[in-house]
Amino acid sequence: MSEIRMREALRDAMAEEMRRDPDVFVMGEDVGVFQGAFKVTEGLLDEFGEKRVRDTPISENTIVGTGVGAAMAGLRPVVELMTVNFSLLALDQIVNHAAAIPYMFNGNVRVPMVIRMPGGGGHQLGPTHSHSFEALYLQVPGLLVACPSTPADAKALLKAAIRDDNPVVFIEHESLYGIKGEVPDGDDVIQRFGEAAIRCEGSDVTIVGILKMAHVAEKAAAELEDKHGISAEVIDPRTLRPLDLDTILESVRKTNRAVIVEEGWPHGGVGANLSTLITEQAFDYLDAPVQRVTGADVPMPYSRRMEQAAIPHEENVIEAALATTEGAFPRERQD
Amino acid sequence: MPRSVPRYGLCMAKVPDRQICLELLGRMCLIRRFEEEAGRQYQRAKAGGFLHLAIGEEATFVGTTSVMRDDDYLIGTYRTHGHALARGTSPDAVMAELFGRETGTSGGRGGSMHIFDWKRRFMGGYGIVGGNLPLAAGLALASQYREEDTVTVCMFGDGASNTGNFGETMNLAALWDLPVVFLVENNLYGMGTSIERHSAVTDLSRKAEGYGIEGERIDGMDVLEVRERVSHHLEEVRSKGRPSLVEAFTYRYRGHSAADPEVYREKSEVEEWLAKDPIESFIRRCLEDGVLNEDDVEAARREADRSVEAAVRFADESPEPALESLYEELYVVSETMGWYAVDERSPEPHRGELGEDAPEVAKNLAESGASHAEEARERQSREGVRE
Numbered sequence: 001m002s003e004i005r006m007r008e009a010l011r012d013a014m015a016e017e018m019r020r021d022p023d024v025f026v027m028g029e030d031v032g033v034f035q036g037a038f039k040v041t042e043g044l045l046d047e048f049g050e051k052r053v054r055d056t057p058i059s060e061n062t063i064v065g066t067g068v069g070a071a072m073a074g075l076r077p078v079v080e081l082m083t084v085n086f087s088l089l090a091l092d093q094i095v096n097h098a099a100a101i102p103y104m105f106n107g108n109v110r111v112p113m114v115i116r117m118p119g120g121g122g123h124q125l126g127p128t129h130s131h132s133f134e135a136l137y138l139q140v141p142g143l144l145v146a147c148p149s150t151p152a153d154a155k156a157l158l159k160a161a162i163r164d165d166n167p168v169v170f171i172e173h174e175s176l177y178g179i180k181g182e183v184p185d186g187d188d189v190i191q192r193f194g195e196a197a198i199r200c201e202g203s204d205v206t207i208v209g210i211l212k213m214a215h216v217a218e219k220a221a222a223e224l225e226d227k228h229g230i231s232a233e234v235i236d237p238r239t240l241r242p243l244d245l246d247t248i249l250e251s252v253r254k255t256n257r258a259v260i261v262e263e264g265w266p267h268g269g270v271g272a273n274l275s276t277l278i279t280e281q282a283f284d285y286l287d288a289p290v291q292r293v294t295g296a297d298v299p300m301p302y303s304r305r306m307e308q309a310a311i312p313h314e315e316n317v318i319e320a321a322l323a324t325t326e327g328a329f330p331r332e333r334q335d
Numbered sequence: 336m337p338r339s340v341p342r343y344g345l346c347m348a349k350v351p352d353r354q355i356c357l358e359l360l361g362r363m364c365l366i367r368r369f370e371e372e373a374g375r376q377y378q379r380a381k382a383g384g385f386l387h388l389a390i391g392e393e394a395t396f397v398g399t400t401s402v403m404r405d406d407d408y409l410i411g412t413y414r415t416h417g418h419a420l421a422r423g424t425s426p427d428a429v430m431a432e433l434f435g436r437e438t439g440t441s442g443g444r445g446g447s448m449h450i451f452d453w454k455r456r457f458m459g460g461y462g463i464v465g466g467n468l469p470l471a472a473g474l475a476l477a478s479q480y481r482e483e484d485t486v487t488v489c490m491f492g493d494g495a496s497n498t499g500n501f502g503e504t505m506n507l508a509a510l511w512d513l514p515v516v517f518l519v520e521n522n523l524y525g526m527g528t529s530i531e532r533h534s535a536v537t538d539l540s541r542k543a544e545g546y547g548i549e550g551e552r553i554d555g556m557d558v559l560e561v562r563e564r565v566s567h568h569l570e571e572v573r574s575k576g577r578p579s580l581v582e583a584f585t586y587r588y589r590g591h592s593a594a595d596p597e598v599y600r601e602k603s604e605v606e607e608w609l610a611k612d613p614i615e616s617f618i619r620r621c622l623e624d625g626v627l628n629e630d631d632v633e634a635a636r637r638e639a640d641r642s643v644e645a646a647v648r649f650a651d652e653s654p655e656p657a658l659e660s661l662y663e664e665l666y667v668v669s670e671t672m673g674w675y676a677v678d679e680r681s682p683e684p685h686r687g688e689l690g691e692d693a694p695e696v697a698k699n700l701a702e703s704g705a706s707h708a709e710e711a712r713e714r715q716s717r718e719g720v721r722e
Contacts, residue, residue, distance in 0.1 A: 025480070051480065057510065062469040062503035069473020072458065073408075075480060077473075096463050097470065105451040105459060106442035107664030142665055144672060165667035193672045242675040 001184055007040045007177040009151035010116075013158035014041070014078055016187050018048055021076060024162055027054035028063060028080030028116075037082050038118055038177050060089035064115060068098045071113040071167075078162060084119030084133045084171060098167040099142030112165045114158070120173040120212055120263055121311050127299035130307075132264035134210060137169040138240040138273065144168040144193055145240040149214035151181035153238055156191035163190065173211040173263075194242035198251070202233035204328075205321045206251040208274060209261040210237060213293075213312060217261050220317035228318075230325055240270065248274070249282050256287040257324035261317050266294040287328065291320035348559035350624040357631060359401060359558055360621070363393040363614045364639040366417040369426055370589075372643045373416060373433055373447075377593050381651070382433040384446050387414040391556075391588035394613030395520050397421045398561025399488060399583075402569060408456045408474045408487040410467045412520075413448035414587075415460035418490065424452040426646035436653035443656040444664070458487075464525075465498030467491060468517075472504050475513035479576065486514045486572050488565075494525025496539050508578040509546040515578040516568045520555065526591045527599040543580035555583030556613045559620070586611075658702060 004012070018024045025048075030037050032045040032055040045053040056063045060081055067077035081087045087094065098111050121130035137145045144166050148154040154172070161168040199218050202225075209217030214236040221232035233251050237243055252258050258278050260271035271292035278290050296310035350356065370388045377386045389396070392414075400409065400421040411418045416429050424440060432439030433447050440450050448462040458474060461467040471489030478485040495501060496519055508515050519540075525533045536542060543550025549571070553564045561583060568579050586608040590597045621627040666675050 054511075057503070057506055059503035059507060061500060062472065062507055065466070065469020065500070065504070066473040066476055066507060069410075069458075069470035069475075070477045070480070071473070072470065073474050073477030075477050092463060092466060093469060097461075097466060101459070102667075103665050104441060104445045104449045105453075106440075106444050108441070108451055108453050109458075110667060144666075160671040164671040165669060166672060190671060192670070194674060242672065245676070 001182045003180050004151055004183050005178055005180050006151045006154050006172075007038060007042075009155035009181075009183050010040050010158055010172070011042060011044065012183075013155040013162070015044060015047065017159055017162040018044070018052060020187065021162075023074065024076045024078065025052040025054065026078045026080065027056050027067065029056055029058055029082050031055060031080050036080070038174065040116075040172075040177065041080065060086050061093050064090040064093035065097060067113045067115070068093055068101065068111055068167075071111045072101065072109050076112050076162060078114045078116065081115060081117040083129050084117045085128050085131050087115070087117045087133065090115075094137075094143070094167075094169065095140050099140045102166070103142055110165050111167045114161045114168045114170050116158075116170045116172060118172040118174045118177070120175055121295070121300045121307055122175045122212075124302055124304055124307060125300075126302040130300035132211070132262065132295060134171055134240055134262065135264050135269045135273065137171070138270060142167065143241060145171065146193065146238070147171045147210045147240060148238060149173075149176065149209075149211055149236050151179065152183045153191055153197070153236075155183055156189050157193070157238065160190040160192060164193070171211065175212050176215075191238065193239040194244050195239075196235050196237045196244035196247040198247065199234040199236055200232070202231035202255065204231045204255055205257040205259060205324055206233050206235060206248065206255045207259045207261060207317060207321060208235045208237065208248060209317075210240070210270060211263065213261040213263055216312060216314055217317055220314040220321065223314060224318055224321055228322065230321060232321060243274075245277055245281075249278065252278055252282045253285045256285050257321075258286070259291045259293060259317060259320045259324060261293045261312055263295045263311060266292065266297050269294055288324040288326070291324050293317050293320045348557070348563040350559065350620060350626050351562070353626050355401070356621050356626050357635070359397060360614075360617065360627065360632065360635045361638060362397045362401075362421055363558065363617065364635045365426065365642055366393050366397065366420050367614055368636075368639040368643045369416060369420060369429070369646070372647060373430070374589070374593060376430075376433065376647065382447065383435060384448070385413070386433070386447050386593040387591065388589045388593070389414050389417045389587060391608065391613070392520060392522060392585045393417060394558035394561055394617070395518075395555035395583040395585045396490065398558040399490070399518060399565045401558075402562050402566040403488060404485070406456065406483075406485045407569070408458050408471075408478075408485065409490070410458040410471050410474065410487065411460050411490045412464070412467060412492060412495070413460055413462045414492075415450055416447065418460070419450045419452055419455075419457050422452065422455040422457045424450070424455055424457060426642050427649040428452075430643075430646035430650040431653045434650040434653070435655070436650055437656045438649070438653040442660075442664075465491065465495040465500035468495065468498075468500045468504040471515050471517070472508050472513055475508065475515045475578075476511065478514055479512070484514075484573050486516060486569055488516045488518055488569075490518045490520055492525065493519055493521040493523065493530050493539060494528075494533060495519075496542055497525070497534055501542075505543070505546040505548070505578070505580070509548050512576045513578055514572050514576055516565065516572050517578060517580045518565070519580070519582045520585055521582050522585050522587045524587075524591070524599070527595065529599065538582070540580060540582040548578050548580060550580040550582070552582045552584060555585035556608075556611045556616065558613060558617050
């Protein structure tokens with residue numbers, strides 16, 4: 001175990017996989033000489049050279065499409081898009097090509113590639129650099145979608161993504177790049193897709209959170225315990241496709257209440273989807289309607305006050321959890 | 336407004352030896368016959384969706400594939416039945432794909448616009464205009480990365496030369512010295528919009544200038560000129576590792592798709608181009624030269640008839656894809672992704688839909704959907720063939 005930052009964990013994952021497999025290469029805008037817009041690819045150019053760490057022009061759709069073509073011919077590209085907002089310029093290649101090709105050509109060709117993209121708000125970058133599009137990619141059959149919240153998961157999931165034969169949309173959160181965490185040593189620690197993590201066990205309410213919201217959910221859970229005597233179970237799905245619905249349903253059957261926290265927009269969101277799945281499959285176990293805590297239904301504003309108001313915080317999660325437990329538990333701890 | 340048929344090249348390409356002429360003639364006749372029959376089968380509702388025929392454009396892709404190496408990559412658009420056939424894909428498999436059958440090139444999952452044949456390095460037809468250009472760069476990058484001397488031929492229409500992908504990919508390919516021959520099949524129309532109305536520069540070969548690469552306009556109706564010039568470009572690209580742009584001037588005799596009333600062009604223009612029919616003019620050339628005789632031509636036409644009849648029979652007799660296979664080939668299930676939910680709505684079990692359960696779950700889900708499809712099919716047959 002060693003304590004490293006999320007960006008280092010991601011970099012180590014790429015470096016280790018590049019050492020292991022000569023077909024793995026990295027390309028994207030400013031991933032080489034500049035060392036990555038968020039310094040995630042720092043040091044890779046020095047170690048692997050320009051053939052395997054390729055700076056590209058600003059041409060998102062072609063960067064991804066070139067990756068798809070290279071993957072069809074058997075290479076394993078790791079494409080970095082500078083932000084999830086910019087990934088919209090590459091939606092055609094991601095959805096119409098990367099995701100569709102294996103199926104539309106009946107499995108006669110595969111697209112083993114990873115498309116990394118950081119997103120999320122909190123840095124006053126306004127309405128074109130701060131969004132969360134997990135729900136958008138989650139919708140597309142043919143893609144795998146990862147959304148790690150810890151350095152250990154980031155590394156282990158990215159290594160799995162690079163080894164996997166399917167196209168993977170790998171969503172990172174800009175605010176998490178600097179967080180530190182214990183990461184197991186060893187080249188072969190990978191995290192399989194489709195296995196949720198239970199961040200803390202609890203019995204009264206299930207809180208599901210992804211990316212930065214997994215941390216917000218954990219903090220909210222601690223406060224629920226301290227101030228309200230409510231025991232929350234926090235689940236981080238880690239991947240949205242495949243989704244470990246079993247773990248979530250099992251938890252909901254135990255707690256009978258669910259809150260879903262995400263930074264993305266409310267309509268057609270991760271929470272909307274998950275709440276439907278829970279309602280369809282665990283309705284009889286629910287003691288209260290499923291609650292969603294989401295980003296505000298607006299393009300992300302610039303003003304610090306407004307931006308913070310548009311992003312979910314602990315108090316929003318606590319409020320939602322309390323709404324599900326209304327009347328079932330004392331609102332204040334009885335000292 | 337009708338346009339005169341342009342003539343390019345001061346000296347005509349030489350007639351190659353008899354074997355090559357027979358091969359070129361055979362392929363072009365087969366493809367012409369195949370496309371005519373595909374049109375008929377579409378009228379009978381045996382083939383669904385959209386159907387884009389390349390009748391008139393045969394010389395461009397037959398000439399091109401005839402000078403490609405077996406290990407070169409070819410990638411095309413949604414008008415590529417002929418490209419696959421030119422590369423050697425069996426007419427049976429292409430027709431079966433049009434019929435949506437299990438034996439089709441894509442098992443009935445792709446259809447007319449998405450023919451694919453990995454063995455012949457035909458890397459697919461693509462339904463998004465310009466969508467195949469970045470893929471071509473990627474295939475070429477793989478060749479360069481592995482230090483192979485294979486070249487990718489990327490064929491696309493005049494309309495695609497206005498897409499962002501064109502600019503992005505030409506720049507990237509030139510910047511990275513990727514071995515791609517970009518070949519514009521300029522048939523003068525992006526769907527129903529004529530080139531004068533869709534491109535600021537109508538000499539598309541000049542679009543190469545902005546990327547610092549060679550661009551050349553050739554007569555795409557003359558299979559021998561296509562052979563000669565594309566061969567030159569292939570070898571230049573192969574030896575120098577620089578991309579180039581070839582604009583082949585060609586013409587489609589049929590509409591953009593089977594559902595095209597062709598209000599955007601005059602009959603006289605079509606007739607003018609018909610006089611330059613790539614197959615008839617090649618036959619005249621071969622007969623004049625004496626390399627082929629009337630019997631050879633007759634034999635090529637008979638063989639094309641026979642192959643296409645057999646392809647229709649094969650497609651017709653082939654089974655529909657099994658409903659159990661609806662979710663197959665969507666993902667590769669492996670150590671890193673051990674399972675996926677066939678459909679999250681299905682009740683239990685969840686992390687299951689493990690490999691062995693998937694076909695059964697998929698079948699149940701698909702059967703309800705298929706009953707709708709059957710109803711639609713019956714309705715269609717009650718109402719007769721399509722317009």
